[in-house]
Amino acid sequence: MEPPVLDLKHVRKVYKGKVEALQGIALQVPPGSVFGLLGPNGAGKSTLVKILTTIIRATECEGEMLGQPIGHKPSLQKVGYLPEHARFPDYLTGRQVVEYSAGMAGFTVRQASSRVEALLELVGMRDWAQRKVRTYSKGMKQRVGIAQALVNDPKLLFLDEPTDGVDPEGRREIREIVKRMREEGCTVFINTHLLSELEQVADRVAILAKGALVREGDLEELTKSKEEYEIVLASPLSDELVYKLETLSAVVANGHILFKGGDPKQLQPVIDFLRHHEVVIQSIQRNRLSLEELFLEVVEQSRNEEPT
Ligand SMILES: Nc1ncnc2c1ncn2[C@@H]1O[C@H](COP(=O)(O)OP(=O)(O)OP(=O)(O)O)[C@@H](O)[C@H]1O
Numbered sequence: 001m002e003p004p005v006l007d008l009k010h011v012r013k014v015y016k017g018k019v020e021a022l023q024g025i026a027l028q029v030p031p032g033s034v035f036g037l038l039g040p041n042g043a044g045k046s047t048l049v050k051i052l053t054t055i056i057r058a059t060e061c062e063g064e065m066l067g068q069p070i071g072h073k074p075s076l077q078k079v080g081y082l083p084e085h086a087r088f089p090d091y092l093t094g095r096q097v098v099e100y101s102a103g104m105a106g107f108t109v110r111q112a113s114s115r116v117e118a119l120l121e122l123v124g125m126r127d128w129a130q131r132k133v134r135t136y137s138k139g140m141k142q143r144v145g146i147a148q149a150l151v152n153d154p155k156l157l158f159l160d161e162p163t164d165g166v167d168p169e170g171r172r173e174i175r176e177i178v179k180r181m182r183e184e185g186c187t188v189f190i191n192t193h194l195l196s197e198l199e200q201v202a203d204r205v206a207i208l209a210k211g212a213l214v215r216e217g218d219l220e221e222l223t224k225s226k227e228e229y230e231i232v233l234a235s236p237l238s239d240e241l242v243y244k245l246e247t248l249s250a251v252v253a254n255g256h257i258l259f260k261g262g263d264p265k266q267l268q269p270v271i272d273f274l275r276h277h278e279v280v281i282q283s284i285q286r287n288r289l290s291l292e293e294l295f296l297e298v299v300e301q302s303r304n305e306e307p308t
């Protein structure tokens with residue numbers, strides 16, 4: 001197996017004024033994946049990304065990025081970064097913003113030219129590239145921001161709140177760009193509190209709350225343990241049937257039967273039982289805990305576990 005793109009053992013940050021923004025983070029990001037770092041405002045998401053891109057210094061830092069210790073400047077040539085609330089001079093055109101980044105990345109004007117065009121195309125901004133940033137919507141600005149983050153053809157791309165303030169259409173476009181980057185072998189690390197966005201694109205997620213990782217894992221696995229079947233009946237059940245169903249570990253509420261777990265085999269006795277008693281089933285649906293619910297649950301848990 002290929003080594004992780006990011007292998008953090010211990011990252012701690014105490015800001016002046018003694019705010020402990022990161023309490024000693026350890027996490028791994030596999031290559032070619034989309035990794036989502038979730039957390040409420042102030043959790044420490046941006047702090048972590050700023051440390052990894054050497055914008056700020058960690059208080060303690062042990063770990064590797066692209067096979068090199070964190071802070072190793074040459075490996076940043078293979079890293080792209082869209083900071084949160086990124087702003088570009090609004091008198092520049094979209095093309096000029098990307099050209100400027102290409103220049104900073106060391107491309108000559110000639111080399112930059114085809115690269116810039118390809119990137120504007122990738123983010124769907126070619127038709128708007130001659131217009132000034134001041135005429136752009138929030139979604140367009142973010143797309144130009146992603147294009148400038150990609151000038152150096154990064155192996156690892158950090159997007160800090162890429163869809164913040166972007167409308168649904170723009171969010172979908174950004175998701176499509178992220179998927180395309182993954183197809184090209186780029187690892188994408190996204191900071192967000194917009195859980196529904198991540199749900200559709202992330203392979204792995206970690207949840208950060210008050211500077212500590214409270215959960216990490218494969219998105220499927222994290223939400224699988226929380227599956228349930230919901231059976232809707234055409235008419236209410238008799239008390240006797242309710243009682244018997246409860247012995248089959250089903251929960252009956254308001255004409256709905258809830259059955260914990262996502263294993264269809266275990267559901268069959270419940271269906272057999274209902275059909276045997278000629279109960280009419282209107283629908284059966286498998287519900288999975290959404291990332292939003294998972295997020296609220298773990299953040300709540302971590303709050304409850306805090307010493308008082
Ligand atoms: N320069 C700074 N000086 C002091 N404290 C800071 C500084 N930057 C951030 N903090 C504090 O560190 C904590 C983590 O902030 P950070 O910006 O990393 O969170 P975040 O998860 O990115 O939040 P958001 O979702 O609002 O972007 C917060 O308590 C914040 O107030």
Ligand SMILES: [Mg+2]
Binds near residue numbers: 045046047084
């Ligand atoms: Mg932030």
